[in-house]
Amino acid sequence: xxxxxxxxxxxxxxxxxxxxxxxxxxxxxxxxxxxxxxxxxxxxxxxxxxxxxxxxxxxxxxxxxxxxxxxxxxxxxxxxxxxxxxxxxxxxxxxxxxxxxxxxxxxxxxxxxxxxxxxxxxxxxxxxxxxxxxxxxxxxxxxxxxxxxxxxxxxxxxxxxxxxxxxxxxxxxxxxxxxxxxxxxxxxxxxxxxxxxxxxxxxxxxxxxxxxxxxxxxxxxxxxxxxxxxxxxxxxxxxxxxxxxxxxxxxxxxxxxxxxxxxxxxxxxxxxxxxxxxxxxxxxxxxxxxxxxxxxxxxxxxxxxxxxxxxxxxxxxxxxxxxxxxxxxxxxxxxxxxxxxxxxxxxxxxxxxxxxxxxxxxxxxxxxxxxxxxxxxxxxxxxxxxxxxxxxxxxxxxxxxxxxxxxxxxxxxxxxxxxxxxxxxxxxxxxxxxxxxxxxxxxxxxxxxxxxxxxxxxxxxxxxxxxxxxxxxxxxxxxxxxxxxxxxxxxxxxxxxxxxxxxxxxxxxxxxxxxxxxxxxxxxxxxxxxxxxxxxxxxxxxxxxxxxxxxxxxxxxxxxxxxxxxxxxxxxxxxxxxxxxxxxxxxxx
RNA sequence: CGGGGCGUAGCGCAGUCUGGUGAGCGCACCUGCCUUGGGAGCAGGGGGUCGGAGGUUCAAAUCCUCUCGCCCCGACCA
Numbered sequence: 001x002x003x004x005x006x007x008x009x010x011x012x013x014x015x016x017x018x019x020x021x022x023x024x025x026x027x028x029x030x031x032x033x034x035x036x037x038x039x040x041x042x043x044x045x046x047x048x049x050x051x052x053x054x055x056x057x058x059x060x061x062x063x064x065x066x067x068x069x070x071x072x073x074x075x076x077x078x079x080x081x082x083x084x085x086x087x088x089x090x091x092x093x094x095x096x097x098x099x100x101x102x103x104x105x106x107x108x109x110x111x112x113x114x115x116x117x118x119x120x121x122x123x124x125x126x127x128x129x130x131x132x133x134x135x136x137x138x139x140x141x142x143x144x145x146x147x148x149x150x151x152x153x154x155x156x157x158x159x160x161x162x163x164x165x166x167x168x169x170x171x172x173x174x175x176x177x178x179x180x181x182x183x184x185x186x187x188x189x190x191x192x193x194x195x196x197x198x199x200x201x202x203x204x205x206x207x208x209x210x211x212x213x214x215x216x217x218x219x220x221x222x223x224x225x226x227x228x229x230x231x232x233x234x235x236x237x238x239x240x241x242x243x244x245x246x247x248x249x250x251x252x253x254x255x256x257x258x259x260x261x262x263x264x265x266x267x268x269x270x271x272x273x274x275x276x277x278x279x280x281x282x283x284x285x286x287x288x289x290x291x292x293x294x295x296x297x298x299x300x301x302x303x304x305x306x307x308x309x310x311x312x313x314x315x316x317x318x319x320x321x322x323x324x325x326x327x328x329x330x331x332x333x334x335x336x337x338x339x340x341x342x343x344x345x346x347x348x349x350x351x352x353x354x355x356x357x358x359x360x361x362x363x364x365x366x367x368x369x370x371x372x373x374x375x376x377x378x379x380x381x382x383x384x385x386x387x388x389x390x391x392x393x394x395x396x397x398x399x400x401x402x403x404x405x406x407x408x409x410x411x412x413x414x415x416x417x418x419x420x421x422x423x424x425x426x427x428x429x430x431x432x433x434x435x436x437x438x439x440x441x442x443x444x445x446x447x448x449x450x451x452x453x454x455x456x457x458x459x460x461x462x463x464x465x466x467x468x469x470x471x472x473x474x475x476x477x478x479x480x481x482x483x484x485x486x487x488x489x490x491x492x493x494x495x496x497x498x499x500x501x502x503x504x505x506x507x508x509x510x511x512x513x514x515x516x517x518x519x520x521x522x523x524x525x526x527x528x529x530x531x532x533x534x535x536x537x538x539x540x541x542x543x544x545x546x547x548x549x550x551x552x553x554x555x556x557x558x559x560x561x562x563x564x565x566x567x568x569x570x571x572x573x574x575x576x577x578x579x580x581x582x583x584x585x586x587x588x589x
Numbered sequence: 590c591g592g593g594g595c596g597u598a599g600c601g602c603a604g605u606c607u608g609g610u611g612a613g614c615g616c617a618c619c620u621g622c623c624u625u626g627g628g629a630g631c632a633g634g635g636g637g638u639c640g641g642a643g644g645u646u647c648a649a650a651u652c653c654u655c656u657c658g659c660c661c662c663g664a665c666c667a
Contacts, residue, residue, distance in 0.1 A: 019616060019628065020601045024660050035600095044659065099666065116667065150590075150665050158666090166667095204667090214667090225666095418667055452667065489625045521627035528627090539626065549626095 005509040007502060008481065010516055014051045017526050027223045029463035030155025032472045036530050038480075045152025045160035047456070052530065055480035055510075056459050057163065061142050063194045063477065064165045064453060067187040073138040073167055078120045080144050084110035086119040090431045095320045099148045113146040118422075118450060121168045122432045129446060132172050132438050136180060140167035142455065154223055156460035157414065163455040171447040172438070177421055181213075182587035184451050188217055188417050189584045191453065195462055196475025196579055199416050202228045205241035205311055214420040218413035219461045226415050229394055233406030241311040244390055245398025245408055247303075250283060252361045260343070260382045263364075266371040269338030271304045278364055278375070281305070286357060286365040286377070288340035290325035293317045297329055299349060301342045301385060303356035303363075306392040313391045316352065341366030343374055343383040353385035354392045414461045422448040466554075472531025473554050476577040482509040483570065484532040488520045488539040497563065498538040501548060504567055505536070509574075528553070533577055534570060552577070 018035045025031040033039045038053035049057055065075065084102065087093035093100070093112065101113040114120065121139055129135060145164045152159050167184070171177040185201065192199040197219055204216040216239060218228055227240040238244075268277045274285050285304030290297060291313065298317060300308050314322040330337055333349060342351050343365045357363075363377040377383065400406040427434035427446045434446040459478070466473040476482055483505055487498035502513045512532070514523045527535050537549040548566060550559040552573055561569045 016599085016617085018600055022600065023595075023602095026661070041659085097665080145667095147666085151661095151663090153661080164667095216667090415667085420667080450667090454667095486626095491625090517625090519625055519627085519629055521625090521629080524627045526628085537626075541626080 005482065005506055005511060007506040008510075008512040010484075010512055010514040013512060015526075015530070017529055025155060027154045027157065027464070028467050029157065029223075029460040032463055032467055032529065032531075033155060033460065036472060039156065043160075045149055045158065047156060047159065049456070052480045053459070056462075056474070056478050057455055059478045059480075060195060060455055060458055061163075061165070064142065064191055064455075067191045067194075068138075068140050068165070068167060071138075071183045071187050073140045073169075076121075076124075076139050076141050077143060078114070078117045078124075078141055080114050080146060082112050082114045082120060084112050086123060087112050090119055090122075090426055092119070099150070101146055101148055115145055115147045116164075116450075116452070117141070117143070117166055118168065118426050118448075119432070122426045122434060122448070125168075125170050125427075125446060126432055126434045129170060129434065129436050131436055132444075135170055135172045135436060135446070136176055138167055138169040138180070138184075140165060140451075153225070154460070156456040157223065158225065159456065162457065165453040165455065167451040169449040169451070170434075171449070172436070172444060174421075174423070174447050177423075177447050177449050181419070181421060181449060182589045184419055184449070185215060185587045186584075186589065188419060188451070188453070189586060190581060192217060192219075192416055192458075193579055193581050193584055195458060195478050197416065197458075197461060197465055200228075200230070200237060200413070201585060202230075203238040203242055204418060205239050205315065214418060216415050217417040217419075219416055219465060220411055220413045221461070221464050222412055223464060224412040224414040226413050227410055228413055229398075229408040229410055231400040231403060231406035231408055234400060234403035236400050236402040236406070236408075240394050240410060241309065243394040243408065244401050245392070245394040246401050246404070247306075247356050247392065247398075248283075249356075249359045250361050251359065254360050254378060254381075257362045257378055258376050260374045260377050262367065263373050263375055264371060265339075265367075265373045268371075268373070274304075274364060274373070280364070283359075284361060284363055286341065286343075286363045288342060288366055290330055290335065290337070290340055291322055292325045292329055293319035293322050295321075297325055297333055297349060299340060299342065299345070299351045300353070300391060301351060301357055302354040302392060303359065306354060306356055306395070308354070308391055309393040312393075313352065316389050316391060335368065336366075336370050339366040339368060339370060339372060341368050341374070341383075342385055343377055344368055345383075350387075351385050352387045352389065352391065355388050355390055356392060357385070358388065414457065414464065416458055416461055417451070417453040419451045420449060422450050424448070467531075470525070471529030474531040474533055475579060476533040476574060477579060479531065479533050480510070481512040481532050482574070483511045483534045483536060484527045484530075485511060485513040485536045485538065486520070486523045486527060487514070488523075488537060490517060491540055494538055494540055494543060497543055497548070501536055501538060501563070501566055505570060508567070509570070534573055536566070536570075 016037045021031050022034050025034050037050055039047045104110055142165045146161050149160050199217040201215045201217050204214045229243040230237050271282055283303055283305040287304050288299055288301045290299055300313055302308050358379050364373055364375045365377045367373050396410040398408045424445050426432050435443045438444045463472050485498055485502050487494050505511050533553050535551040546563055547560050548563055550561055
């Protein structure tokens with residue numbers, strides 16, 4: 001705890017709590033942050049942070065700063081307003097959809113509002129990093145990010161304007177990045193732990209960021225919008241966008257399967273229809289879906305008991321845009337929706353199959369003409385596919401590929417942070433082209449990593465993790481005030497003692513004194529709602545015993561403490577409330 | 590972008606179906622008195638273009654059309 005806290009009077013603190021839940025709010029963090037006057041909505045997915053919310057955000061930022069500085073990162077500030085030119089260089093101007101705000105200035109020049117800062121920071125690196133002596137270096141900022149999200153939700157959980165800590169590391173080579181990455185990874189674990197959260201690092205999909213490896217740090221929560229799997233017996237943890245499940249491979253006696261046979265199936269199109277029509281289980285069908293990948297037709301084939309992961313497919317195809325193929329595209333290639341199939345397909349059509357289709361069983365597949373299917377279709381005999389990979393959506397209960405014994409469970413979580421090994425995506429010659437001279441005087445390409453934490457989302461996540469029916473339970477490290485002093489009644493001797501306590505504690509802690517002329521119930525309810533970790537009550541009754549009461553919000557523990565020992569007792573409570581940093585799943589540095 | 594829900598005082602709501610009473614209730618807010626261990630009491634008071642525009646009607650919060658905003662589910666998503 002930093003020495004010297006601040007003093008605040010409730011009557012001057014701009015706190016206007018609501019007794020009732022605003023109807024727009026559903027998730028606990030949204031409800032309590034609104035009710036506690038921490039935030040105020042401005043537009044969908046756009047919030048003001050009011051004084052209490054601002055204080056919490058600042059405390060989170062300070063923790064982040066300390067951890068970044070501790071691993072030799074340097075803080076900078078980059079602009080939100082970016083020339084489109086820079087974003088065209090890296091092609092992200094074209095690759096990113098409508099979530100990137102684009103507009104023109106008065107001279108008709110194109111600008112964007114930065115959703116991240118790879119372009120700007122890489123431009124800085126290009127200007128100043130000339131020699132191997134300049135490397136490695138990591139720059140970071142805590143800055144506004146703007147994204148026109150399709151659907152903001154859950155209060156602060158997903159918004160369109162927010163504060164992000166984004167760090168960018170520059171390295172002479174991949175080995176150096178690999179050496180640095182665990183330091184950042186571990187710093188992230190410490191940041192979240194210091195904010196009172198036990199995060200679960202998982203293997204993540206790199207998405208449009210590109211790169212060679214990445215982790216997301218998840219807080220399990222039913223209100224989280226990410227899904228990830230955890231293995232019941234090993235350390236495998238991965239986002240469902242990337243997770244691979246072990247597929248069961250049923251087997252028939254292939255030699256006894258009769259030749260493929262044409263079957264008339266008028267109007268039978270879906271797997272559900274087919275199951276009913278043929279009366280066999282879904283794993284015996286081949287599901288074929290037509291996609292338009294950057295305007296090129298691609299057929300994706302998977303066994304009927306799986307679903308296609310469009311994220312995996314897009315990653316495999318390196319496609320920027322992947323959508324279901326429009327009807328006209330099918331017609332152009334002489335294909336029929338509902339009866340698509342890898343069997344008897346014209347050679348010029350690209351097909352990607354999930355490895356589940358190589359099971360040695362008799363399949364039912366589409367006929368590539370209306371109202372026709374084939375049965376007794378065998379992989380290798382009746383059809384084959386050149387491109388076979390994993391494009392299956394992982395399922396709850398799938399086996400673990402890493403250990404081979406465990407079972408994968410799908411969980412929901414809030415993404416607290418994301419670390420990427422970017423590689424040379426932004427330094428390559430066809431993008432920003434950033435090189436340096438090595439000790440032999442030879443030009444080498446700079447290798448990058450990038451690392452983000454959403455500050456407001458982290459604040460909301462803390463509330464999701466730490467609340468009860470009455471309100472927020474701030475971890476002491478991020479609480480807007482550590483201690484609230486509640487005098488009961490307005491009697492002069494009570495007020496005098498309360499003021500005395502206020503000034504004594506205030507030398508070390510952030511303290512707020514509830515100086516309102518309100519009934520005790522009102523003050524207690526507000527203190528609980530607002531979530532101050534330590535409450536000190538001063539009353540006539542206690543005063544006569546020469547005591548005050550300390551109540552711990554988190555545990556409910558009540559300590560009647562001699563007035564003279566107040567500071568010592570609070571220090572003791574504080575020590576119990578400080579987060580524990582041992583036992584985190586650190587990566588070897 | 591698809592599906593659903595909601596817009597009446599700062600917050601929560603009733604009134605809308607079936608048009609017509611002076612737009613109401615609770616909380617919050619202001620003034621005074623009083624009170625103080627879990628959302629006190631009494632008295633007085635301020636606050637509304639009923640989301641907006643158009644239409645129907647003698648008459649619209651209420652019926653019709655359009656529109657804007659917000660929330661939830663999904664798609665999408667560093």
